[in-house]
Amino acid sequence: MWAFHTPQPTQPPSLFNPPRTPPKLPSSSLTLNPSISNSTPNHNQLIQSLCKQGDLKQAFKLLSREPNPSQRTYEVLILSCADQNSLSLAQSLHSHISENGFDQDPFLVTKLISMYAALDSLDDARKVFDKTRKRTIFVWNALFRALTLAGFGEEVLGLYRKMNRIGLPSDRFTYTYVLKACVASECMVSLLNKGKEIHAHILRHGLEGYVHIMTTLVDMYARFGCVAHASFVFEKMPVRNVVSWSAMMACYAKNGKPFEALELFREMMIETQDSAPNSVTMVSVLQACAALSALEQGKLVHAYILRRGLDSVLPVISALITMYARCGELELGQRIFDRMEKRDVVSWNSLISSYGLHGYGKKAMQIFQEMIHQGVSPSSITFVSVLGACSHAGLVEEGKKLFDSMRKEHGIHPSVEHYACMVDLLGRANRLEEAAKIIDEMRIEPGAKVWGSLLGSCRIHCNVELAERASHRLFQLEPHSAGNYVLLADIYAEAEMWDDVKRVRKLLETRSLQKVAGRSWIEVRRKMYSFVSVDEPNPQIELIQSLLIKLAAEMKEKGYSPQTKVVLYDLDESEKERILLGHSEKLAVAFGLINTKKGETIRITKNLRLCEDCHSFTKFISKFSNKEILVRDVNRFHHFQNGVCSCGDYW
Structure with missing residues (x-):
């Protein structure tokens, strides 16, 4: 948590120290409006006009000649600094605003905080907040928004507590930002409880009628996997828009309930005839079709996307590629990819993971190399996809080289997901000791995904010793996951260690854990x-x-x-x-x-x-x-x- 700072005096930058003789502006650089051209020109409108034209440096020169810059002029300059991604000019402008006594203007303070956030300078945004004496709710909200977008969720919640202690009431935007803060970083139980507490505040203050607040609540519960809570909030919403429908569909699609997602889509099409589904909606519907391998329904959705003209939206195209691949029509997914006029890293990732899913590891690696050749920088997810492809195809040495290249060639530090892929790659190939060594040498804490990969590999090759080690850690990390107990019991059964099978089954019973039932769709x-x-x-x-x-x-x-x-x-x-x-x-x-x-x-x-x-x-x-x-x-x-x-x- 950070502390409130005492304002420090700053020296005016040289950019705003006007020379003794004002320079003449080139006649071609400005078109003066006759209505404001007089002996004592008001440069505010000219500065704003220059900003709109993108001539920020000329606008700054003219600012030095204006003795009374208006609030609107400062606002336009702030927005222009953010648009042109110029931190140095932004800091100079901030100094000029302070010199002219506008640094306590709540409206401009919110704009300054947003500007620094857009320029990825959160330290400057914090300093603006710290130096502000008249902190309105809008000022607090501006900082909440900036920190939430940057992933500093816990810091936002700490500030929110301070705001409540001084008695400043929250508004509807505050609740939206602090709910998003609950899932801005890691989805921990403590943050879920905080989200529930905020939910109670919303109900207590009678704000359940605001659709954007309730939609954010749906999304917050969805991110924590609390489908029942999200569904309850959605069903109680007095008003729903396309965003709230899409949020609930995404909740179902991403939490193992694709049937419910498709049913909700049908319900939406009936109830919201005046509000057509948007690209976000269609991505969730395609994800549900993909999860169920519902090829014919996926084709109907594809036809609807074409009619609505959404086939140029990159996330939709990427979801289409994935849908066809997960429905077994890899060639159709490839055809869509080939027809794309513009491709981003998500599109490439979709194709790579599609080939990996079908077991074509070498083809996935070939696509990866082609992506690099075309100048597209791989993301962290790219390496999860290509390492997964190597794992399914048994390409151990190729996968090891890729893993080593992440940091050395692409500056991407391996995450828990990447280590889990490597453990899975080695484990499937029955190189379990090597997989265990990777875990021992990890520079970050092995999570449940890593130990789960090792346990799954032990199941394939019936390695009881390593299975017991992995399951011991998993029982600590995921005490309520029945799947880990079932896997260990499977391994004991394979080894005909029936007493140990009974012991594990007894643990399931005493801890009231239910095995996930096997389910198949056709x-x-x-x-x-x-x-x-x-x-x-x-x-x-x-x-x-x-x-x-x-x-x-x-x-x-x-x-x-x-x-x-x-x-x-x-x-x-x-x-x-x-x-x-x-x-x-x-x-x-x-x-x-x-x-x-x-x-x-x-x-x-x-x-x-x-x-x-x-x-x-x-x-x-x-x-x-x-x-x-x-x-x-x-x-x-x-x-x-x-x-x-x-x-x-x-x-």
């Missing part, structure tokens, strides 16, 4: 169907189950052997096989076989990693049904055709 004739790994109401469920029993029997005769080791219970083999036939992806595959036409591709999305038995089962189905089956699990795409999977059994 799109048939533009309608989405969902299956979970338990009995559920479905008009075709008996037909599906009988088909699976029949298929399993036929495939056993042709070499299929159920991999019952994935069942964590110490049961007899027949009971384990019955449980395996209830896995959600098998139910979805059978549903697809029943309801798709000859030659039609079956597209399935799974919320968890594809288990070994379902992988083997689907390979057999693709061979004997002459069907192409696409399954996207939480890690990557699997293209099943003629009894072969595109992953080469490496996933």
